[in-house]
Amino acid sequence: xxxxxxxxxxxxxxxxxxxxxAQSCGECIQVAETCGWCADENFLTVGESKSARCDDLxxxxxxxxxxxxxxxxxxxxxxxxxxxxxxxxxxxxxKLKPEQITQIQPQKLTLTxxxxxxxxxxxxxKRAEDYPIDLxxxxxxxxxxxxxxxxxxxxxxxxxxxxxxxxxxxxxxxxSFVEKTVMPYISTTxxxxxxxxxxxxxxxxxxxxxxxxxxxxxxxxxxxxxxxxQISGNLDSPEGGFDAIMQxxxxxxxxxxxxxxxxxxxxxxxGFHFAGDGKLGGIVLPNxxxxxxxxxxxTMSHYYDYPSIAHLVQKLSDxxxxxxFAVTEEFQPVYKELKNLIPKSAVGTLSSNSSNVIxxxxxxxxxxxxEVILENNRLPEGVSITYKSICKNGVEGxxxxxxxxxxxxxxxxxxxxxSIESQKCPAIGKTEVxxxxxxGFTEEVQIVLNFICDCQxxxxxxxxxxxxxxxxxxxECGACKCNxxxxxxxCECSKDEVRTEDLDANCRKDNGTDICSNNGDCVCGTxxxxxxxxxxxxxxxxxxxxxxxxxxxSNNKLCGGHGRxxxxxxxxxxxxxxxxxxxxxxxxxxxxxxxxxCNGRGTCECGLCKCTNPKFQGPTCEICPTCPGVCAEHKDCxxxxxxxxxxxxxxxxRDCSYFHLIKVQDRxxxxxxxxxxxxxxxxxxxxxxxxxxxYTYAIRNDTKEVYVMEHLDCPAGxxxxxxxxxxxAGIVLIGLALLLIWKxxxxxxxxxxxxxxxxxxxxxxxxxxxxPIYKSAVTTVVNPKYEGK
Numbered sequence: 055x056x057x058x059x060x061x062x063x064x065x066x067x068x069x070x071x072x073x074x075x076a077q078s079c080g081e082c083i084q085v086a087e088t089c090g091w092c093a094d095e096n097f098l099t100v101g102e103s104k105s106a107r108c109d110d111l112x113x114x115x116x117x118x119x120x121x122x123x124x125x126x127x128x129x130x131x132x133x134x135x136x137x138x139x140x141x142x143x144x145x146x147x148x149k150l151k152p153e154q155i156t157q158i159q160p161q162k163l164t165l166t167x168x169x170x171x172x173x174x175x176x177x178x179x180k181r182a183e184d185y186p187i188d189l190x191x192x193x194x195x196x197x198x199x200x201x202x203x204x205x206x207x208x209x210x211x212x213x214x215x216x217x218x219x220x221x222x223x224x225x226x227x228x229x230s231f232v233e234k235t236v237m238p239y240i241s242t243t244x245x246x247x248x249x250x251x252x253x254x255x256x257x258x259x260x261x262x263x264x265x266x267x268x269x270x271x272x273x274x275x276x277x278x279x280x281x282x283x284q285i286s287g288n289l290d291s292p293e294g295g296f297d298a299i300m301q302x303x304x305x306x307x308x309x310x311x312x313x314x315x316x317x318x319x320x321x322x323x324x325g326f327h328f329a330g331d332g333k334l335g336g337i338v339l340p341n342x343x344x345x346x347x348x349x350x351x352x353t354m355s356h357y358y359d360y361p362s363i364a365h366l367v368q369k370l371s372d373x374x375x376x377x378x379f380a381v382t383e384e385f386q387p388v389y390k391e392l393k394n395l396i397p398k399s400a401v402g403t404l405s406s407n408s409s410n411v412i413x414x415x416x417x418x419x420x421x422x423x424x425e426v427i428l429e430n431n432r433l434p435e436g437v438s439i440t441y442k443s444i445c446k447n448g449v450e451g452x453x454x455x456x457x458x459x460x461x462x463x464x465x466x467x468x469x470x471x472x473s474i475e476s477q478k479c480p481a482i483g484k485t486e487v488x489x490x491x492x493x494g495f496t497e498e499v500q501i502v503l504n505f506i507c508d509c510q511x512x513x514x515x516x517x518x519x520x521x522x523x524x525x526x527x528x529x530e531c532g533a534c535k536c537n538x539x540x541x542x543x544x545c546e547c548s549k550d551e552v553r554t555e556d557l558d559a560n561c562r563k564d565n566g567t568d569i570c571s572n573n574g575d576c577v578c579g580t581x582x583x584x585x586x587x588x589x590x591x592x593x594x595x596x597x598x599x600x601x602x603x604x605x606x607x608s609n610n611k612l613c614g615g616h617g618r619x620x621x622x623x624x625x626x627x628x629x630x631x632x633x634x635x636x637x638x639x640x641x642x643x644x645x646x647x648x649x650x651x652c653n654g655r656g657t658c659e660c661g662l663c664k665c666t667n668p669k670f671q672g673p674t675c676e677i678c679p680t681c682p683g684v685c686a687e688h689k690d691c692x693x694x695x696x697x698x699x700x701x702x703x704x705x706x707x708r709d710c711s712y713f714h715l716i717k718v719q720d721r722x723x724x725x726x727x728x729x730x731x732x733x734x735x736x737x738x739x740x741x742x743x744x745x746x747x748x749y750t751y752a753i754r755n756d757t758k759e760v761y762v763m764e765h766l767d768c769p770a771g772x773x774x775x776x777x778x779x780x781x782x783a784g785i786v787l788i789g790l791a792l793l794l795i796w797k798x799x800x801x802x803x804x805x806x807x808x809x810x811x812x813x814x815x816x817x818x819x820x821x822x823x824x825x826p827i828y829k830s831a832v833t834t835v836v837n838p839k840y841e842g843k
Contacts, residue, residue, distance in 0.1 A: 082107070082509075090110070092123055093124070111126060133163050169477055192228075194232070210226055229267075231294055233260060234294050260286050300366060303366070329361060378418040422494065427492065439472065439475075558579075561574075569581075601621070617635035650756075692710075692749050693741060
């Protein structure tokens with residue numbers, strides 16, 4: 055199966071190379087990574103076009119292109135900057151600046167790409183311990199957040215204390231937002247502009263976004279400034295938080311962002327306005343994504359619309375900001391949907407008075423930092439990139455999962471296999487730069503892409519070479535690369551004179567009517583043969599009159615699979631002959647079991663037996679349905695020669711001298727099949743006197759050998775006395791047995807009769823009172839003289 059698959063792939067690749075019709079080495083190597091160009095000046099045969107130089111590497115070798123003449127440039131990877139990842143401990147013994155910490159390796163590479171050939175490198179990422187963090191707390195100060203503000207006033211010092219467990223370099227900032235300062239978002243009456251709240255509530259004037267405190271490491275300063283903040287108010291429920299997020303993201307200097315982990319905590323109890331909502335206030339200009347802070351206030355809220363979600367995603371990603379949405383239970387579904395659109399963001403449930411905000415921030419940070427997701431900037435046209443992750447405990451991911459690793463702890467190291475492939479050379483320039491970075495991190499890998507757009511041999515080309523017709527081309531890589539407007543193998547024709555009658559006459563064989571035998575095109579008076587769907591099938595010859603696929607076939611195979619087709623004739627391999635190379639000269643297939651060719655009863659032709667004796671058949675002429683067996687066939691001759699008996703006793707010398715006879719003492723002395731390297735038959739036959747004789751028949755080195763046991767195995771005569779005595783004894787015993795049986799039966803019969811009599815006797819009791827004719831058998835006579843004395 056593997057061989058068949060490789061053959062199919064090779065066939066497919068060869069087809070791609072040939073079908074491309076490449077006219078130069080540069081064009082050839084752009085087709086596929088398996089395509090090569092033969093730069094041998096004498097490589098092409100008559101009738102082959104210039105594009106035939108472009109083929110898969112194996113095919114070029116089979117077509118006798120020297121390996122040193124095959125142009126097949128390969129891509130490469132060069133690592134320009136490869137600082138190891140930082141192994142840092144939080145004890146402060148090795149205090150480093152943020153720019154001195156390395157979490158991703160390598161940092162810069164140069165890739166040389168050839169079309170269709172991917173280049174793969176390994177990228178390592180390791181979360182550095184005690185990595186600095188900047189956290190900006192952006193809070194909704196509309197009236198509904200009044201009780202939340204009270205809990206946030208001490209957030210600075212409390213959060214500083216908690217974050218000491220994670221990093222020793224922590225800074226915190228604060229900003230607030232309400233809404234655009236135009237109708238219908240706020241009331242524009244003079245009184246409401248001063249105090250937008252109703253009743254006796256004392257509120258500050260509405261504003262869009264205010265940067266209260268840029269990032270600082272002083273928690274007390276955070277508490278002091280936040281304590282001075284007042285609640286404001288607006289008319290509608292959604293807030294203008296997106297305006298504030300955009301300014302926090304793009305106003306890098308005013309906020310004080312460093313190139314460290316950047317966290318933005320967005321705290322609100324309401325929804326949000328986004329692009330298009332500004333039309334309600336007559337604002338139609340799209341948000342420009344630039345910083346417009348003056349005196350820490352956003353001054354263009356009345357001029358630019360709210361940013362779109364996509365615009366926010368872009369700016370947050372560009373500035374490596376990870377967002378934590380701290381929102382109340384009511385708006386969880388909305389912000390969870392928003393989280394799915396913003397990379398490296400998290401959503402936490404804020405209690406009604408923000409009392410759990412510190413725990414929310416810590417949990418969200420741990421969730422965000424435990425996952426690394428790689429992203430790259432826009433790729434040049436024709437360039438693709440694939441990722442494969444090798445995460446904690448050897449877990450691997452591919453596809454979209456190949457970009458990320460989860461459950462990463464501080465100090466864990468993960469790696470990614472990144473493959474970059476180009477399908478074509480860039481239209482303008484030969485160098486491109488792409489960048490890969492983990493989302494939410496400032497570090498990145500810079501990859502410089504160089505493209506192999508031509509062969510090395512092209513640099514040695516001879517412009518206007520004499521080898522090209524009248525200097526109309528550059529001779530490079532073994533062929534002429536024609537100047538504009540010229541064609542032909544040697545650039546001998548102008549495109550305007552390609553189809554003239556005079557040139558076509560040179561492409562007709564024997565002044566016939568067919569141009570290039572209908573198997574090619576006449577280009578500049580020379581036949582360029584057509585290419586077939588199967589790249590292994592080739593037209594050739596001066597007039598494309600030859601091919602390598604229209605030869606005789608056998609068993610549905612070209613030249614029987616035992617030769618090659620050249621100009622429609624089979625050139626057979628050794629030991630084969632015939633028009634389709636289907637006649638084998640080997641005789642091993644004709645050998646019978648006795649070692650004879652066709653059992654000595656036929657001839658071997660094309661590896662098959664043709665039996666000359668009509669009684670014999672089968673692949674080796676060994677089957678004879680009407681013939682006796684080997685033993686029966688040679689019985690009479692063995693009997694007459696060994697024992698001078700049998701039917702051929704009188705003609706023994708004449709008919710039975712065809713074998714060599716050897717006599718042995720007993721059966722154990724006969725040859726055994728396991729001791730012989732040639733076929734052997736054991737026989738057991740009986741003569742007219744019912745005596746058995748044993749022999750073997752074999753053919754060794756064309757000599758027929760018979761081993762026979764020299765003594766007949768005759769049965770002994772019968773012993774009369776024991777037989778007679780046995781018969782008499784048998785008769786007597788049988789008689790006695792019969793008498794005993796008769797006596798036993800009579801006894802049984804008499805006993806049954808006597809028992810019957812006894813039974814009847816017991817039942818014979820007569821009642822005299824009931825029988826009228828009964829007379830007693832006793833007569834009583836009274837003596838008159840008796841006086842009783």
